[in-house]
Amino acid sequence: MxxxxxxxxxxxxxxxxxxxxxxxxxxxxxxxxxxxxFAVIALIVLGPYIWAVDAKYINIRxxxxxxxxxxxxxxxQLGRDMLARVIAGGKTTxxxxxxxxxxxxxxxxxxxxxxxxxxxxxxxxMRLTDLFLALPLLPLLLLMVMLFREPLVMNxxxxxxxxxxxxxxxxxxxxxNTARIVRGEVLTIKERExxxxxxxxxxxxxxxxxxxxxPSVMSPIMVSATLGIxxxxxxxxxxxxxxLGFPPDFPTWGRLLQDGMPYINLHPERxxxxxxxxxxxxxxxxxxxxxxxxxxxPRIRGR
Amino acid sequence: xxxxxxxxLVEVDGLKMYFPITAGLFRRKxxxxxxxxxxxxxxxxxxTLGLVGESGCGKSTCGRAVLRLYDPTAGSIRIDGTNIxxxxxxxxRPMRPAMQMVFQDPQACLNARMTVASIISEPLDEHTKMxxxxxxxxxxxxxxxxxxxxxxxxxxxxxxxxGQRQRIGIARALALNPKFxxxxxxxxxxxxxxxxxxxxxxxxxxxxxxxxxxxISHDLSMVRHICDRVAVMYLGRIVEIAPRDTLYQAPLxxxxxxxxxxxxxxxxxxxxxxxxxILQGDVPxxxxxxxxxxxxxxxxxxxxxxxxxxxxxxxxGPGHRAACHLLDNNTAATAGPxxxxxxxxxxxxxxxx
Numbered sequence: 175m176x177x178x179x180x181x182x183x184x185x186x187x188x189x190x191x192x193x194x195x196x197x198x199x200x201x202x203x204x205x206x207x208x209x210x211x212f213a214v215i216a217l218i219v220l221g222p223y224i225w226a227v228d229a230k231y232i233n234i235r236x237x238x239x240x241x242x243x244x245x246x247x248x249x250x251q252l253g254r255d256m257l258a259r260v261i262a263g264g265k266t267t268x269x270x271x272x273x274x275x276x277x278x279x280x281x282x283x284x285x286x287x288x289x290x291x292x293x294x295x296x297x298x299x300m301r302l303t304d305l306f307l308a309l310p311l312l313p314l315l316l317l318m319v320m321l322f323r324e325p326l327v328m329n330x331x332x333x334x335x336x337x338x339x340x341x342x343x344x345x346x347x348x349x350x351n352t353a354r355i356v357r358g359e360v361l362t363i364k365e366r367e368x369x370x371x372x373x374x375x376x377x378x379x380x381x382x383x384x385x386x387x388x389p390s391v392m393s394p395i396m397v398s399a400t401l402g403i404x405x406x407x408x409x410x411x412x413x414x415x416x417x418l419g420f421p422p423d424f425p426t427w428g429r430l431l432q433d434g435m436p437y438i439n440l441h442p443e444r445x446x447x448x449x450x451x452x453x454x455x456x457x458x459x460x461x462x463x464x465x466x467x468x469x470x471x472p473r474i475r476g477r
Numbered sequence: 478x479x480x481x482x483x484x485x486l487v488e489v490d491g492l493k494m495y496f497p498i499t500a501g502l503f504r505r506k507x508x509x510x511x512x513x514x515x516x517x518x519x520x521x522x523x524x525t526l527g528l529v530g531e532s533g534c535g536k537s538t539c540g541r542a543v544l545r546l547y548d549p550t551a552g553s554i555r556i557d558g559t560n561i562x563x564x565x566x567x568x569x570r571p572m573r574p575a576m577q578m579v580f581q582d583p584q585a586c587l588n589a590r591m592t593v594a595s596i597i598s599e600p601l602d603e604h605t606k607m608x609x610x611x612x613x614x615x616x617x618x619x620x621x622x623x624x625x626x627x628x629x630x631x632x633x634x635x636x637x638x639x640g641q642r643q644r645i646g647i648a649r650a651l652a653l654n655p656k657f658x659x660x661x662x663x664x665x666x667x668x669x670x671x672x673x674x675x676x677x678x679x680x681x682x683x684x685x686x687x688x689x690x691x692x693i694s695h696d697l698s699m700v701r702h703i704c705d706r707v708a709v710m711y712l713g714r715i716v717e718i719a720p721r722d723t724l725y726q727a728p729l730x731x732x733x734x735x736x737x738x739x740x741x742x743x744x745x746x747x748x749x750x751x752x753x754x755i756l757q758g759d760v761p762x763x764x765x766x767x768x769x770x771x772x773x774x775x776x777x778x779x780x781x782x783x784x785x786x787x788x789x790x791x792x793x794g795p796g797h798r799a800a801c802h803l804l805d806n807n808t809a810a811t812a813g814p815x816x817x818x819x820x821x822x823x824x825x826x827x828x829x830x
Contacts, residue, residue, distance in 0.1 A: 366585060367585035
């Protein structure tokens with residue numbers, strides 16, 4: 175008995191992330207979401223090697239085909255292979271969604287934490303947030319595209335240039351809600367006694383933020399982020415639809431949906447497949463976020 | 478003060494902590510909450526100064542201002558001879574290890590998302606360049622010192638009882654070998670049985686490590702047990718400060734007398750005959766304190782002068798200072814009987830008032 179106690183007491187504190195992983199594993203939805211998420215990623219990354227068909231190749235004689243062995247998901251109105259288009263579109267959509275979400279979370283969290291933590295910055299930053307909320311989204315996007323499309327395309331090439339433009343445009347117009355939520359949370363947490371305790375230890379403000387404030391505001395950020403991906407994908411498709419995003423022949427899931435919409439009565443599978451993968455992606459990210467939020471809170475952990 | 482040989486560690490002089498009251502559209506300042514108003518005291522090395530008073534009298538604010546968790550409005554705070562009252566937080570940071578704080582609510586003062594080991598080693602992360610293994614060794618050493626099982630290092634605060642959590646808080650305060658610890662009602666949130674454990678722990682640590690405490694509490698019997706000297710606060714001011722035995726045996730200020738009369742006696746026979754001084758009315762608002770003595774609105778022995786002039790804190794005995802006009806020389810006629818007053822007389826006056 176005594177020996178057992180001594181051996182356990184010598185056990186060094188293990189990395190907190192192991193606890194998080196242990197808890198995450200117990201969340202069935204989150205594990206399922208992780209599997210689906212990686213399956214979608216595998217489809218996008220490995221797909222082109224397995225299904226080596228050019229997504230932009232137009233074969234007008236094979237247009238409007240149903241599902242068959244030659245065309246597993248059928249073809250569209252120009253005879254392009256739908257499976258290849260879904261795979262190729264996923265690359266863009268996923269990249270835009272994740273990058274725009276990450277950038278928007280970064281902006282929102284930065285503004286939210288700064289305005290919540292530093293009283294002097296609060297007024298100015300919150301008015302800036304209000305300003306962005308008040309801006310009409312579409313005219314702003316139009317203006318951004320007008321002003322920056324050419325220089326970006328010149329510097330980064332047509333695809334990369336548009337990608338940067340769209341990611342920045344989506345992020346800049348979607349960080350405000352996160353900023354407000356984070357600010358509110360920071361305002362309550364910074365008055366808690368453990369922050370005062372950290373101050374009495376002599377922890378400087380920047381480390382109070384990283385050590386105490388940020389982990390505590392993780393859950394609202396996580397929720398915003400999962401919603402943000404869906405939002406980014408939808409905005410991207412809207413932009414492409416308006417002709418402001420990627421070129422029309424460039425497949426994205428949003429673009430595939432827009433293209434398939436007019437034919438939904440005749441060929442519902444043309445909308446169904448991109449919509450299915452898109453929903454699977456967004457849902458899986460949602461569940462991962464849910465599981466992570468629970469796993470990061472030690473009070474819920476182990477229940 | 479009492480013994481010139483002892484070295485003062487903390488000297489607080491004329492400390493004022495006002496919180497502005499703002500109103501209106503433009504947040505114009507319309508007044509101040511005088512949470513701490515001109516407080517001076519000295520704490521000598523190795524002793525425990527008790528700070529007592531009722532809720533809202535500025536005890537905690539005073540303790541926090543002494544550690545510069547607030548920026549004081551005026552006054553000086555000398556710790557080991559260095560005035561920290563106006564120092565910038567960056568300049569103050571190297572001095573933080575010498576002064577630490579134990580908080581009232583052990584649940585709120587520990588970050589629920591950190592393990593015990595990371596909570597206790599936070600001060601080490603901030604102020605030392607120890608390796609991981611050294612930090613862990615120090616954390617274990619501290620956990621032993623406060624009586625926590627080493628096996629608890631990986632656990633989270635919500636898995637502990639109140640007393641254990643307070644031990645974690647104490648271990649964190651001890652991590653950097655401080656000289657001076659402000660204990661802000663460390664036992665108020667605990668059960669009576671746990672209170673004794675924690676107080677004994679604080680006493681043991683003081684003996685072993687030569688700590689100096691500022692012990693803020695409203696538990697008068699606990700203060701009597703642990704403190705060497707006691708300061709009584711009322712509405713942001715110190716009304717009386719004296720060595721423990723002097724204060725408890727011969728309180729001079731009417732407020733101290735009333736406060737001490739509220740302490741229950743353990744002996745049932747004495748308890749039945751114990752006579753309380755029951756103060757009438759409420760504490761005035763600290764944003765609008767009375768013009769004269771702060772206590773004049775409730776004092777059973779109030780005199781006209783009390784409503785006009787604030788009494789100064791004057792030395793009335795060895796190490797015993799009190800702020801009351803009854804003790805002034807020119808009112809010696811009333812001061813005489815006050816010194817030796819017995820409780821029954823007070824109660825009569827209190828009831829008449």
